[in-house]
Amino acid sequence: MSCLLQLENICKSYPGVHALKSINLSVERGEIHALLGENGAGKSTLMKILAGVEHQDQGSIRIDGAEQHFATYNEAIAAGIGIVFQEFSLIPYLNAVENIFLGHELVNGFGLLRKHDMREKAIGLFDRLGVKINLDCSVEHLSVAEQQFVEIAKALALEARLLILDEPTATLTPSEAELLFGIMRELKSQGVAVIFISHHLEEIFQVCDRISVLRDGANVGALTVADSDIDTLVEMMVGRRLEASFPPKPTQARGEVVLQVRDIQLTRNGPHNSFNLHKGEILGFAGLVGSGRTELALGVIGALPVVSKDVLLRGQSVNLSDPAHALANGIGLLPESRKSEGLIVDFSIRENISLNNLGKYEGAAHLLDRHKEDTTTAALMKQLSIKAPTCESRVLNLSGGNQQKVVIARWINHHCDILIFDEPTRGIDVGAKAEIYNLMRKLTEQGFAIIMISSELPEIIGMCDRVAVFNKGAIVNVLQASDINPQEVMRHATGSLNSEHLH
Structure with a gap:
């Protein structure tokens, strides 16, 4: 491989903020390079400079050894840099072909659109990515993953040699993320370089070659994936080990039962479940993606229909028929999709x-x-x-x-004194995760009771006082404090010790 991109001593200041302090970064041709750091570490500012959206105060950008000065986004595009922002830039009522060629349409000598040629080129781009996209419907009717692929095709149509992906998996399912990783590997084999920004550190080890870490606007280090592990990356990003992110668990006995789900059945012929939640505790809901954790919680508070339900709240029988009724009884839900459902x-x-x-x-x-x-x-x-x-x-x-x-x-x-946290730290950087963990523990010390639904095994192990493990819609075991470890959680969630299945 040879060096495609070289950033040297990039500095950027705003009034009262020294955002970037002599940043150096190199990316090889045909390399997937991870860029890590907490929110505010300088990642976005650095990528905006590289894309011509912002301009550095000093330092140089070299592409193939030649120094570049990007006054505009279009100049960066012309140099072969494509960026897929976390917030998509697609026009929702246009179809994929129209979005891909927007602003650089193919026309004939009379200025008329060469629609057939654009469609054929779009098909070629999606074939190159190995995906099938409906080219006739407007992109607003495509899935989030499909919209992501349209964005990537749009960049490739402009002959991008370097593709910047900013949190591309934040809204994807695990299977969609795997498809994206396959596309990234295919682009790598074609010599395209990728800068990959993600808060999900496990993804870095699935798809990346090298890693650069920023902290407080400065380089902390660059290393290969083979020479790193999650603990090392966390310590580089926030200055402390992963275990230090979790507050100590309480040593005192649990309080009284505040929520007793004596029986609940979500679907006919589905399993019957039961569980208790105590004052001052964090009860984890763990299991594979699709194991029914969120559905059970939503059924309890009346957000999903159920076949039958028998619930005691603070010792009294209660009919939680809908979320408003649950809220009136002191139960609050922090949904997984906080931007679309929580705020x-x-x-x-x-x-x-x-x-x-x-x-x-x-x-x-x-x-x-x-x-x-x-x-x-x-x-x-x-x-x-x-x-x-x-x-x-x-x-x-x-x-x-x-x-x-x-x-x-x-x-x-x-x-509310009963809170249901569904994936509480999804899309949150490592440092902010520690803040949320500490806040959750402070709430339980004040007498709040918390159900935490999480797909992150370290989070389940580090935070929960007890863990209800789900398998195919059923709670198969409730682990007590001394039994909460990765092997026990996975043994009940999958019937094997293979922790790779828990995302």
Whole structure:
């Protein structure tokens, strides 16, 4: 392999912020190169400079040894750099072909579109990627994975030699992610270089060749995948070992049972399940993807229909017929897709926190008491360490960790004392994960009871006081503290000791 990209001493400052401090990075032709770092480490700023969206204060960019000065995004594209941002840039009502050639359509001598040629070229691009895409429907009707592949084809149509993928698996299922990794390997075999940004460290070992790590806008180190492991990468990213991310588990006895699901059956002929949740504990729901963990939790709170259900809440029989009823009884859900299901991202922090509890702020003449609302929001932001300029900051502009804290703040504001966390740290960087873990443990110390549904085995082991293990929709065992280890979880989840199956 030969060097395709060389970044030398890249510096970038904004008012009051030294974002990049003499960054050096090299990428070989036909290499998949991981770029790691917490949110705020400088990854996005560096990639925007490489894509011509931002401009460095000093330092040089070399492509094939020749120094480049990208004044615009189009100049970076012309040099063979393609970028697929986490937020797609597709026009939803256009089809895949129209999106791929948008702005550089093929025309004949009369200026008319060569639709057949564009379609054939699009088919060739998708054949190169090894995927089948419906070329006739608008891209808004394609799956997230298919939209991702259209973005990649769009970059390849511009003859990209270097492809930047920013969190490409954040919204993909495991099988879709595997398909993407296959495409990345195919592009690698064709000599295309890929810079891969991901918070999922296990993915790095599946698909990457080398790794560069940034911390606080500076190079921490570069190493091969063969010479690294997850503990080493975490320590490089945040300055501490993975085990240090988890707060100590409590030594005192569990409190009383606050939620007793004596029986629940989701589907006819489906398994009957039961479990208890104690005050002050974190009960894990573990198992393979598709094992029914989330479905059971949603069935309990009435978000999914059930065949039968027998639930006691704080010792009293209760009919949790829908999520609003569950919320009125102090049960709050932090959904897996917090942006689409847990938050209104265009609203402010204050509006999101108050959303389900506006009656609390009713003032004179039934008008909203904004002073009371602002005071409560400010107190919750301080309590949960939500980092934002003001309570009027849009949730869209917050990091994943702070967005998750806003959802927690809403349910605390609603006096919920039972919280269901579904994949609580998905899409959150390693440092912010530690903040969420500490916050969850503080909540249990205050008497909250938590159900944590997670596909991350280290998270299950490090955080849970007990673990309900699922297999094909059934809780097959509830592991007590002394039995919570990877082998026991996997033995019950799969019937084997192969931990590769738990994503």
